[in-house]
Amino acid sequence: MNPQTLAALGEPNRLRIIELLRAGPRPVNDIHVRLKLRQSQASQHLKVLKAVGLVEMEPRAQQRLYSLRAEPLKQLHEWLDRYRHIWEARFEELDEIVEELKQKGQSDA
């Protein structure tokens, strides 16, 4: 997993752009208007997202059309699956503790 992908998603407006593009490709003008960003701001965010491969740009007529790329998100998901183990790891240790307490309770009784 590329840590830059996560850093790119760490900015709330960039997350909003990702959310918006889930519905389909959009031109940059549409993105900045819908999200109430300055055009320069939107362009800057799109540049970052493009650099990490989360979006791709296709020139169409006079416009630049941006769309979401599935691959980094898939990678992210796989990466998350590994991290899901944090709760699992905690709970497994918790299992051992409750087992100990259960046995202790039985021997005390």
Added chain:
Amino acid sequence: MREATTSERITRNETIVERTSDRELTVTRTFNAPAHIVFDAWTKPELLKRWWAPKSFGVTLFECAQDLRVGGAYRFAFGRDPKNPEVFSGRYLEVDPPSRLVFTQLYERMSDIGDVVVTAAFEESQGRTRLTLHQLFPSKEALEGALASGMERGMRVTLDQLDALVAEMR
């Protein structure tokens, strides 16, 4: 002792993480013990220390101060470097052993996110306990901000949360 643990492992209970709304996340897990035992493991510092920062992730819980009563404060500091720990702090809103614990949670490194209200419900049935950990964020943006920035730092509180977001994105 080891053998008992091994047989538990075979029937390991599943951890389920769901994004239940745009500002709520829920983790559920069943434990093979009565609620009072699971509740103790959640609320007694000497027990909490043993599981909350899993050994397998190479992090340590440096500080685990808690005043377990309504209005009482708590502070957990953990990480790899004691000089620069990750800190979670907050206050207990409800303390109802062994079935319910409600507390606010502030991740101090990202205090602009605000307080998350965490409800831990322990439901006992036939000697087993189902834990439901419900986390309510102040806003959709707070949840998403927490997930994304948390991920960037490799932080745990938010990881399952981003999982839910990404699942929705696919």
